[in-house]
Amino acid sequence: MSIERHVIVDEARSWLGTPYVHQASVKGAGTDCLGLLRGVWRAVLGGEPEAVPTYSMDWSEPQGEERLWAAARRHLIEKSREDTVMGDVLLFRMCDGRVAKHVGIVSQSESVLRFIHAYSGYGVVENTLSDPWRRRVVACFEFPLENK
Template sequence: MSRSDDIVLTARHWIGTPYVHQASVRGAGCDCLGLLRGVWRELLGAEPESVPPYSMDWSEPQGDEALLRAGLRHMRLKDRHDEAPGDVLLFRMRSDAVAKHVGLQARAGEGASFVHAYSGHGVIESPLSPPWRRRIAARFALPTEN
């Protein structure tokens, strides 16, 4: 099994986990960052840094790109159009907002999809439709080891 297959399979094991703000426990609850944190722990071991408590609107009032900076510290930045299964996607929910939604690409090309935790839905796999593609602020590759 390839590295990307491992990432996608691990992310899909989280599908059905309820949405719980700041949580990161498969089957019990997670938010979008918690999903990434959980997949990281399952595949790479300990998280690279502790995550401080954050509010639902974290980083927005200050315009702070905290999640983007963390991604740059711990993952390899890719071209936004160089898509592959297993990529970590960082989204801006509005064009003038900080990037603060995370997902893991499950399929690329025709029928592209991503796994993410979404308020009111829990962890789901969604089509990477044009509206979602327009929101991609950054695309990362997980490291091969921690």
């Protein structure tokens, strides 16, 4: 069975307005960016592929370890950033020289790219992938949609 990409986007949009709560993943109650991705995964693919360990706001910056990127590579399919389409997952490096620690889901790929993400102080929002955001993208992934 194949899952259509719009199902991913529809589920992500159903989280819009959910408040930002660090380490949470409950639609309507609270989530962070990883929690949003986890919630969409649960709704679209079923159970989460691994338990998420407790993580701090700085993720693994003190150690310099790309833990989020490594987890994405374990469970998602990495692809070229130039081939980004609706339903893909973007990984962001918020500051040069720091680890990648933010994710969002591409919600529109025609004309102007848009993405849905949970952002501290704003909750789950949908934004244009403007130049400042685009410069922070370090990787693009797709959900493993086939044979689910």
